[in-house]
Amino acid sequence: MEYFSLVDTSLDLNANPLRHIDEVPDNKEIQSTFLELGRKISAKEENRALMEELNRVSAENKKLTGMLTVLCENYNALRSQLLDYVSKNPVAEQVVVGKKRKADSTATATANGGGANGGGNSESSSSDEDSCKKPKGEHVKAKISRVYVRTEANDTSLIVKDGFQWRKYGQKVTRDNPSPRAYFKCSFAPSCPVKKKVQRSIEDQSVLVATYEGEHNHPHPSRVESTPSSNRCVTLGGSAAPFPASLSSSLSGPTITLDLTKSKPNPDSKNSNQAMNSPEFQQFFVEQMASSLTKDPSFKAALAAAISGRFLQQNQTEKL
DNA sequence: CGACTTTGACCCGCGC
DNA sequence: GCGCGGGTCAAAGTCG
Numbered sequence: 495m496e497y498f499s500l501v502d503t504s505l506d507l508n509a510n511p512l513r514h515i516d517e518v519p520d521n522k523e524i525q526s527t528f529l530e531l532g533r534k535i536s537a538k539e540e541n542r543a544l545m546e547e548l549n550r551v552s553a554e555n556k557k558l559t560g561m562l563t564v565l566c567e568n569y570n571a572l573r574s575q576l577l578d579y580v581s582k583n584p585v586a587e588q589v590v591v592g593k594k595r596k597a598d599s600t601a602t603a604t605a606n607g608g609g610a611n612g613g614g615n616s617e618s619s620s621s622d623e624d625s626c627k628k629p630k631g632e633h634v635k636a637k638i639s640r641v642y643v644r645t646e647a648n649d650t651s652l653i654v655k656d657g658f659q660w661r662k663y664g665q666k667v668t669r670d671n672p673s674p675r676a677y678f679k680c681s682f683a684p685s686c687p688v689k690k691k692v693q694r695s696i697e698d699q700s701v702l703v704a705t706y707e708g709e710h711n712h713p714h715p716s717r718v719e720s721t722p723s724s725n726r727c728v729t730l731g732g733s734a735a736p737f738p739a740s741l742s743s744s745l746s747g748p749t750i751t752l753d754l755t756k757s758k759p760n761p762d763s764k765n766s767n768q769a770m771n772s773p774e775f776q777q778f779f780v781e782q783m784a785s786s787l788t789k790d791p792s793f794k795a796a797l798a799a800a801i802s803g804r805f806l807q808q809n810q811t812e813k814l
Numbered sequence: 815c816g817a818c819t820t821t822g823a824c825c826c827g828c829g830c
Numbered sequence: 831g832c833g834c835g836g837g838t839c840a841a842a843g844t845c846g
Binding site: 666668677691 | 834835836837838839840
């Protein structure tokens with residue numbers, strides 16, 4: 495339930511929170527009303543309307559808060575079930591292999607297939623496939639996570655900005671996908687073992703599939719690059735990805751989706767909670783919220799209405 | 815001039 | 831053993 499510390503759930507999410515301003519007659523009408531009926535009555539009526547609106551909004555906020563609570567509870571229940579399952583079935587826990595040629599290629603194939611589901615913006619857990627055919631005698635060396643990033647259609651670069659600094663060390667055209675695959679190492683290498691592969695989804699060329707291998711053994715260098723203008727729709731999962739929970743915000747729609755179901759069953763699952771509580775995550779979250787809100791035309795309209803409404807009210811009180 | 819990218823060559827595991 | 835294909839290396843090029 496840490497999420498409540500991150501998000502002010504009492505946010506007024508009404509599309510048109512100042513509806514009462516629209517309903518109130520325009521300035522001249524108000525003045526004439528005042529002249530005819532006197533100040534006390536209309537002031538009382540306005541007061542009552544405001545109170546009703548406030549009650550309505552409060553009730554809505556309460557409802558939304560309740561829904562979020564249920565959502566979080568469900569997530570926690572599911573996660574604990576998953577952890578139980580993983581602890582009872584050690585095979586399922588084997589997420590990755592070191593020299594995992596076979597397993598990895600299958601995983602990549604499924605990833606591309608997974609990209610097809612839901613327009614390439616869904617994530618397929620890499621742990622399932624990897625656990626199926628485990629080459630003999632191989633040990634768990636690194637953790638793999640997969641990230642889908644929606645880019646501009648004309649953006650040909652294979653750059654997934656996740657806040658970390660990467661050094662490209664290779665590029666290959668693979669057999670199952672005509673678009674080249676780029677290989678990156680964390681720029682903190684060799685002290686940091688994390689590698690990243692980035693390739694366009696075969697199904698949706700506007701979607702980049704980034705596969706992270708390993709875990710960063712250093713703090714996040716900067717959050718500045720974490721919200722690039724070109725990469726907006728990010729789905730994250732796993733350990734090497736910057737955040738354990740999946741976040742997505744889309745270019746086309748100013749929505750923020752906290753996909754809590756896609757968090758990987760890390761044996762050290764407390765990491766995800768720690769990351770969620772980390773200031774970096776909170777800043778990232780707030781940035782995402784802010785950028786999404788500023789892109790929302792209805793939010794802008796509501797804001798403009800609020801400001802103009804405020805001026806209008808001030809004018810009225812000054813005139814009276 | 816240093817850091818980073820590009821790109822062809824090389825290495826290595828797997829399947830036949 | 832050989833060929834294929836994914837992954838890595840490293841020299842050359844580019845950029846700030």
